[in-house]
Amino acid sequence: MCSENDNEGATLVVSATGFTVQTVPLSPDLNVDCTGCTCVPNPTLPCVGYSGTVNLDCCAPAGTWCITVIATDEEGLSDSMKNTFELLSLKALDIDFTELAFGNIAPGSYGEVLEMIHLVTMTVNPQLRAWETTP
Amino acid sequence: MGNDPIDVEMLQMDLTGTAGTITGDNMEGDVSGVEGYKSLNLAHEFDTNIGCSDTDYINFKLNIPLGTKSGSYSGTLTITAK
Numbered sequence: 001m002c003s004e005n006d007n008e009g010a011t012l013v014v015s016a017t018g019f020t021v022q023t024v025p026l027s028p029d030l031n032v033d034c035t036g037c038t039c040v041p042n043p044t045l046p047c048v049g050y051s052g053t054v055n056l057d058c059c060a061p062a063g064t065w066c067i068t069v070i071a072t073d074e075e076g077l078s079d080s081m082k083n084t085f086e087l088l089s090l091k092a093l094d095i096d097f098t099e100l101a102f103g104n105i106a107p108g109s110y111g112e113v114l115e116m117i118h119l120v121t122m123t124v125n126p127q128l129r130a131w132e133t134t135p
Numbered sequence: 136m137g138n139d140p141i142d143v144e145m146l147q148m149d150l151t152g153t154a155g156t157i158t159g160d161n162m163e164g165d166v167s168g169v170e171g172y173k174s175l176n177l178a179h180e181f182d183t184n185i186g187c188s189d190t191d192y193i194n195f196k197l198n199i200p201l202g203t204k205s206g207s208y209s210g211t212l213t214i215t216a217k
Binding site for chain 1: 138139141143186187188190191192193194195196197198199200201202203212214215216217
């Protein structure tokens, strides 16, 4: 079945090797363009798009992620579709100082300074937005 | 920003002042003790592999050669995530 009313729900599962799986519900979204989608087995029924948003943690590792969409109809039957996407690598550095001050140093000797650096967290989490048209 | 472990590269330019120049090879850096002190006049990449939200320390050492004239010196240090 293809219309919104015929669907029990849809779920999005996002995972990567060694990283916590996230599962989020998908909701009907009229902004999703269903042009070109064909309802099986009844092409006369309107298709409805579903969407959901997954917020990936700032430490979500770069690489290939797996995304699975699971749709369930009112009869309890379900089907799934898997795909992958690549989360791009982003390297950044935060330095806790703007200047090194060694003070007075005598010729023939040396001065030392200790400072800190760390890999910064993201100010805006990357978002993955996925769409599903009803099966 | 920052979802991939980083190494740290540092480059120290010569320090200049009204009294003269202290060449960049007199500046040394040590990131978390992984390699010990390294001269920074040539870009040196430290194999730090700092993870997300981790913090590491850098020790800097500035050697003042004998014969250096008294005065204030300054120079640019560039630190780059690799």
